[in-house]
Structure formats: C-alpha cells, structure tokens
Amino acid sequence: xxxxxxxxxxxxxxxxxxxxxxxxxxxxxxxxxxxxxxxxxxxxxxxxxxxxxxxxxxxxxxxxxxxxxxxxxxxxxxxxxxxxxxxxxxxxxxxxxxxxxxxxxxxxxxxxxxxxxxxxxxxxxxxxxxxxxxxxxxxxxxxxxxxxxxxxxxxxxxxxxxxxxxxxxxxxxxxxxxxxxxxxxxxxxxxxxxxxxxxxxxxxxxxxx
Amino acid sequence: xxxxxxxxxxxxxxxxxxxxxxxxxxxxxxxxxxxxxxxxxxxxxxxxxxxxxxxxxxxxxxxxxxxxxxxxxxxxxxxxxxxxxxxxxxxxxxxxxxxxxxxxxxxxxxxxxxxxxxxxxxxxxxxxxxxxxxxxxxxxxxxxxxxxxxxxxxxxxxxxxxxxxxxxxxxxxxxxxxxxxxxxxxxxxxxxxxxxxxxxxxxxxxxxxxxxxxxxxxxxxxxxxxxxxxxxxxxxxxxxxxxxxxxxxxxxxxxxxxxxxxxxxxxxxxxxxxxxxxxxxxxxxxxxxxxxxxxxxxxxxxxxxxxxxxxxxxxxxxxxxxxxxxxxxxxxxxxxxxxxxxxxxxxxxxxxxxxxxxxxxxxxxxxxxxxxxxxxxxxxxxxxxxxxxxxxxxxxxxxxxxxxxxxxxxxxxxxxxxxxxxxxxxxxxxxxxxxxxxxxxxxxxxxxxxxxxxxxxxxxxxxxxxxxxxxxxxxxxxxxxxxxx
Numbered sequence: 265x266x267x268x269x270x271x272x273x274x275x276x277x278x279x280x281x282x283x284x285x286x287x288x289x290x291x292x293x294x295x296x297x298x299x300x301x302x303x304x305x306x307x308x309x310x311x312x313x314x315x316x317x318x319x320x321x322x323x324x325x326x327x328x329x330x331x332x333x334x335x336x337x338x339x340x341x342x343x344x345x346x347x348x349x350x351x352x353x354x355x356x357x358x359x360x361x362x363x364x365x366x367x368x369x370x371x372x373x374x375x376x377x378x379x380x381x382x383x384x385x386x387x388x389x390x391x392x393x394x395x396x397x398x399x400x401x402x403x404x405x406x407x408x409x410x411x412x413x414x415x416x417x418x419x420x421x422x423x424x425x426x427x428x429x430x431x432x433x434x435x436x437x438x439x440x441x442x443x444x445x446x447x448x449x450x451x452x453x454x455x456x457x458x459x460x461x462x463x464x465x466x467x468x469x470x471x472x473x
Numbered sequence: 474x475x476x477x478x479x480x481x482x483x484x485x486x487x488x489x490x491x492x493x494x495x496x497x498x499x500x501x502x503x504x505x506x507x508x509x510x511x512x513x514x515x516x517x518x519x520x521x522x523x524x525x526x527x528x529x530x531x532x533x534x535x536x537x538x539x540x541x542x543x544x545x546x547x548x549x550x551x552x553x554x555x556x557x558x559x560x561x562x563x564x565x566x567x568x569x570x571x572x573x574x575x576x577x578x579x580x581x582x583x584x585x586x587x588x589x590x591x592x593x594x595x596x597x598x599x600x601x602x603x604x605x606x607x608x609x610x611x612x613x614x615x616x617x618x619x620x621x622x623x624x625x626x627x628x629x630x631x632x633x634x635x636x637x638x639x640x641x642x643x644x645x646x647x648x649x650x651x652x653x654x655x656x657x658x659x660x661x662x663x664x665x666x667x668x669x670x671x672x673x674x675x676x677x678x679x680x681x682x683x684x685x686x687x688x689x690x691x692x693x694x695x696x697x698x699x700x701x702x703x704x705x706x707x708x709x710x711x712x713x714x715x716x717x718x719x720x721x722x723x724x725x726x727x728x729x730x731x732x733x734x735x736x737x738x739x740x741x742x743x744x745x746x747x748x749x750x751x752x753x754x755x756x757x758x759x760x761x762x763x764x765x766x767x768x769x770x771x772x773x774x775x776x777x778x779x780x781x782x783x784x785x786x787x788x789x790x791x792x793x794x795x796x797x798x799x800x801x802x803x804x805x806x807x808x809x810x811x812x813x814x815x816x817x818x819x820x821x822x823x824x825x826x827x828x829x830x831x832x833x834x835x836x837x838x839x840x841x842x843x844x845x846x847x848x849x850x851x852x853x854x855x856x857x858x859x860x861x862x863x864x865x866x867x868x869x870x871x872x873x874x875x876x877x878x879x880x881x882x883x884x885x886x887x888x889x890x891x892x893x894x895x896x897x898x899x900x901x902x903x904x905x906x907x908x909x910x911x912x913x914x915x916x917x918x919x920x921x922x923x924x925x926x927x928x929x930x931x932x933x934x935x936x937x938x939x940x941x942x943x944x945x946x947x948x949x950x951x952x953x954x955x956x957x958x
Contacts, residue, residue, distance in 0.1 A: 444760050461713050
C-alpha cells in the first residue's frame with residue numbers, strides 16, 4: 265500500500281464511520297459586489313485612504329503625467345537606478361534616471377537596484393490592496409520584491425470595491441502577489457511596524473483614465 | 474492498547490514532532506502563572522490585537538455571512554476530502570509540480586530531507602509554518618546535517634533564542650521588545666551593539682541579517698494557508714516579505730501542507746482572504762499574499778514539491794463532533810480572547826497548537842489519552858466560539874473530548890477514579906430520599922469545615938473554593954413554611 269492509498273483509505277474510512285452534514289451555502293450569502301462600480305471616483309478615494317492608512321503614499325494624477333510623477337518620486341527618494349518590466353508602457357517610463365529593463369536579471373543585481381516601477385492587474389479599494397499578476401507590464405515577481413522602493417501605477421478601471429470582485433478578475437494559473445502597503449510585521453508585541461524584508465516604501469500612482 | 478489497522482484512521486505517532494508536552498497542563502500552567510513578566514507581555518499583546526481586530530471586523534457589513542460561508546466551505550471540504558485531494562494532486566501535477574503523500578511526521582520529515590539532499594543543498598530557508606513545527610522538521614533536518622533558517626521575524630527570535638513558540642501567529646508573543654533586543658545582541662552575528670529596542674530598529678536588524686540568506690539559499694520550505702483543488706493554486710499569507718523571498722528566489726520550493734488546508738474552488742479564497750487577516754492580525758489585509766500554481770517558466774522556483782500531510786488528521790476526521798477542529802485557518806483569534814491563554818501563555822499547552830483551538834486539536838491528533846489535560850484547560854466561557862472566523866464550536870468539542878477521555882479511561886482501567894467514585898456515590902444518595910436529606914444536613918455542617926475538601930476530593934478544591942452551603946436546606950425551609958401556614 266502506498267502512502268497515497270493509505271491516507272486516502274484512512275480518510276474514506278473516517279467519513280464512512282460518521283457521514284458529515286454540510287450546512288447550506290445559501291445561508292452564507294456574503295457580498296459578491298460592493299455598491300460602487302469599478303473605477304467610481306468614490307472607490308478611488310477609498311483606495312487612497314486605505315493605502316495611506318498602511319503607510320503607502322498615493323498620487324492621483326492625469327494619465328499624461330505618470331512619467332513626470334514617477335520621475336519626481338524617484339528623485340525625491342534619491343534613487344539613481346530603476347528597473348522596469350519589459351512591457352511597461354513607454355509613456356510611463358521615468359526620465360532623468362538610469363532605467364534598466366528586466367531581462368532575467370540575476371537576483372544579486374536586482375537587490376542592488378534602488379527602485380522598481382510596475383503596473384498592476386487589480387486593486388481592491390476596501391482593503392487597500394494592489395494585485396500583480398506577472399503580466400508583461402508587471403514583470404517577474406522578483407523585480408517588485410528586491411528593490412527597496414516600489415512604484416505601482418493603477419488605472420481607474422482596475423479598481424474594484426471588494427475582495428470577491430478582485431478574486432473573480434484574477435487568472436488562477438498566474439503567479440499572483442497581493443500587496444497591501446509596504447513590508448511590515450506584527451511580531452513585536454503585536455503592533456504593526458513597517459519595513460522588514462520586502463520594499464520598505466510603496467508609492468501607488470492612480471491615474472484618471 | 475487500541476489496535477490500528479492499515480487504512481483505518483490513525484493518530485500522530487509519539488516520539489517525533491511537537492504535539493505533546495513533557496508535563497500536564499495544570500503543572501505547566503502553575504509555573505507560567507508565577508511569571509509576572511510573561512503575564513504582562515501577554516496581557517499587553519493580546520489586548521492590542523483584540524482592539525485592532527474588533528475595529529476592522531466592525532467595518533465589514535457582512536461579517537456574520539462571511540463566517541457562515543467559511544464554515545460551510547470547510548464542512549463541504551471535509552465531507553469530500555479524499556476527492557478534493559485527488560483533484561488538487563492532479564491540478565498541481567498538470568501545472569508542473571510534484572505531489573508527495575505523508576502518512577505521518579516521520580514520513581514527511583524523510584520526504585523533505587530526501588528532496589533537499591537531491592537538490593544538493595545543506596541549508597534551507599523556511600517560511601513560518603505550523604505544519605513543519607508540528608512534525609519537528611527542523612530537528613529532523615539538523616539530525617540529517619541540514620541547517621534550517623527560520624525567516625519569519627518571530628520564528629527567528631524563537632530560533633536564535635533557542636526558545637519554543639507560544640502562539641500560532643506570533644510564536645515570540647511571550648517576549649517583549651527589550652527581551653528581543655537581548656536575544657539579537659547575544660545571537661545575531663555582526664549586529665550593531667548600539668541596537669535599540671524600538672520595533673522598527675529590531676525589524677531592520679532582521680532585514681540585514683537575512684538578506685544574504687535570501688539571495689544565496691537554493692531550497693526553501695514553506696507551509697500553505699490554502700490550496701485550491703480545482704486550480705492547483707497554493708496561497709501563503711504573510712506580512713514581512715520573507716514569504717515572498719522564499720517562494721520566489723530559490724531554485725526548489727517544498728511546501729508541507731496539512732491535508733485539511735485544501736478548499737474546493739477559486740472563489741472560496743474570496744471568503745478566507747477577508748476572514749483571515751481581520752481575525753488574525755487585525756488588518757483589513759495583510760501586507761503580502763502570494764499565490765502560485767505549479768511552476769511558472771522563467772518566474773520563481775523551477776522545481777515545486779507539495780507534501781500532503783495526514784499525521785493524525787484522519788483520526789480527527791473520524792470524530793463526528795471533533796472534526797470541526799480541522800476547519801481551523803490558524804488565525805489565533807481564539808488565543809487572543811481566551812482568559813486562560815492570556816494568563817498561562819502558550820508553552821503550558823505543550824503542543825505547538827496552544828490556546829482553545831490547540832486544546833481541541835492536539836488531543837485529537839495524538840489521541841485524547843496522550844494530551845488528556847488539555848480538554849480541561851478551559852473555563853468553557855465561549856469567547857473562542859464567538860471570535861472564531863469559521864465558527865468552530867470549541868466549547869462543545871472540549872466537553873465532547875472530556876467525555877471521550879472519561880469513557881476511554883473507564884474502558885482502559887478497572888479501578889475507578891476518585892471522580893467516578895464520588896459521582897457514583899452522589900447518584901446512589903440522590904436515588905434514596907432519606908440518605909439525600911441526611912447528606913444535605915451534613916453539607917450544612919460542612920460550613921464549619923472551611924473552603925477545602927479533604928483527600929481524595931482536594932483535587933477539586935485546589936483551584937476552587939467550595940461554595941458555602943446555605944444555613945437551611947430547601948427541604949427544611951419547605952417543611953417550616955408548611956408548618957407555619
């Protein structure tokens with residue numbers, strides 16, 4: 265008997281001895297949608313408040329001003345080299361700084377870069393969350409992990425109200441990273457402190473279209 | 474001796490892992506209660522988390538429906554656990570992962586050790602994982618000459634301090650900032666001697682300490698919060714980014730997962746990703762959640778192994794009342810609200826699963842007789858049931874396990890316990906009215922004897938006062954009342 269067969273036989277025996285009763289899922293009608301449609305201005309306000317609560321910095325700008333905004337964030341942080349995914353829209357690329365396009369860069373090199381600029385796949389307003397799905401404008405998971413400053417650009421149509429809406433929009437097979445504020449810990453006296461292993465600063469740029 | 478047959482539900486083997494304490498709860502609890510610093514640390518930390526959690530749960534208009542959904546999904550999962558595990562295995566395999574089955578801790582430790590050796594590594598980095606603590610993986614790896622490096626801050630504090638974890642979420646909850654600073658100064662190579670005890674400074678020290686480990690270690694071991702059967706997707710919920718590092722940077726990723734962590738469908742994640750952070754760290758969402766499905770070419774580990782662990786879970790599933798303990802999503806809300814946990818801390822429970830959920834889970838995993846004191850480590854106040862985000866009725870399971878314990882002991886021993894003798898005597902007395910009246914009068918006289926009972930009944934009064942008997946029994950009062958009228 266293989267361990268696989270053994271474990272499955274044990275579980276079947278356990279259930280056969282006392283068949284379970286399953287509560288009706290219909291009594292558990294949780295909210296599948298918020299009251300506001302994706303991209304509603306009130307949702308963008310909520311997203312900004314929730315992100316700010318967890319020490320992310322939020323910038324609300326015109327779509328045409330993304331590159332200038334990103335350039336300003338990087339300059340203010342003193343960053344000199346920034347990595348971007350290969351599919352980052354050309355008109356989002358910052359100026360006045362050395363831009364490295366990720367081309368399977370080794371981790372040790374990424375760890376020495378100051379900042380990363382990515383797009384996002386989805387943002388959840390109620391929880392202040394952005395989700396990256398490793399599409400071409402977001403890149404490999406590692407590029408948004410090792411540099412200490414992450415600038416993430418979110419379009420209004422990507423912003424949904426609730427977690428169920430966010431989950432429904434995502435593609436399960438892709439590598440997904442849900443990000444709610446900068447790296448933090450609650451391990452010392454159960455109080456949240458920002459800044460452990462992931463990027464210690466998170467800037468979210470929310471565009472107007 | 475209970476006979477076990479191949480293919481029948483089995484408890485976790487003794488002699489491996491961390492499900493059994495060295496001493497019964499009352500003994501360990503008495504020592505913990507004498508530690509004033511421990512009680513201050515726990516009161517502060519649990520008070521903080523209770524307030525935070527209550528605030529963010531209050532924001533959610535459909536919290537009761539989410540809890541009901543969590544319970545329904547988990548009940549459904551347990552009802553078809555074998556089929557869901559087969560579905561998960563197929564999906565993970567199709568996505569380029571390899572699935573291993575471990576009947577118990579010994580087998581899981583051997584599988585992981587062999588995988589690490591096959592990858593040619595002598596060091597692994599670890600994401601905080603209850604399953605690997607449960608099976609004693611670190612001890613097994615060290616015995617095999619492999620160095621495990623814990624990367625979660627609290628786990629690191631425990632590992633550096635050669636301490637034991639005392640909380641499901643925050644294993645170092647029993648340490649305050651000053652004590653953590655002491656551990657770092659003593660054990661962390663190259664640490665700044667001027668390190669302050671500010672939490673931010675302590676976190677920064679851990680960041681510096683582990684950075685090189687993340688970049689150079691080729692194998693990582695993680696647990697899993699959820700595994701979606703229909704898609705083969707694994708999820709790890711965390712805060713610091715150490716999880717992302719371990720799940721992204723190594724060549725080989727080994728995930729050890731209790732079989733009860735599977736959920737049927739992708740949409741189910743929407744329920745648990747709302748319940749877990751708010752009940753656990755009191756956040757609307759934890760900083761990072763990683764989800765991966767098998768292997769993604771060019772992104773992250775190119776070898777992925779999933780180890781599915783039984784280690785007593787089939788025995789828990791066999792108990793009609795107790796099986797709901799398998800619904801636990803390891804949030805620790807029940808620890809944070811428990812008046813017993815807040816005073817004794819986690820070490821007193823002996824097992825890696827402390828607090829109310831540990832008191833129902835550990836005895837079922839090991840067999841009640843081997844953790845017999847835990848079902849009694851509760852005042853049955855019910856705060857844990859109210860706090861549980863998946864509505865596990867912990868008080869009912871505790872009472873059920875007490876009954877199981879009594880029944881199993883009665884079956885195993887011919888000599889009745891003092892409790893059984895007392896109960897039998899009480900039953901006989903109550904069946905005989907004249908004896909009962911005499912006993913009541915005697916109880917009235919007992920007021921003169923004070924608040925403790927003589928042996929062998931002094932076990933009852935060691936931690937309780939005998940209630941003062943009224944000056945008159947009900948029968949006496951009734952008789953007087955009738956003669957007056």
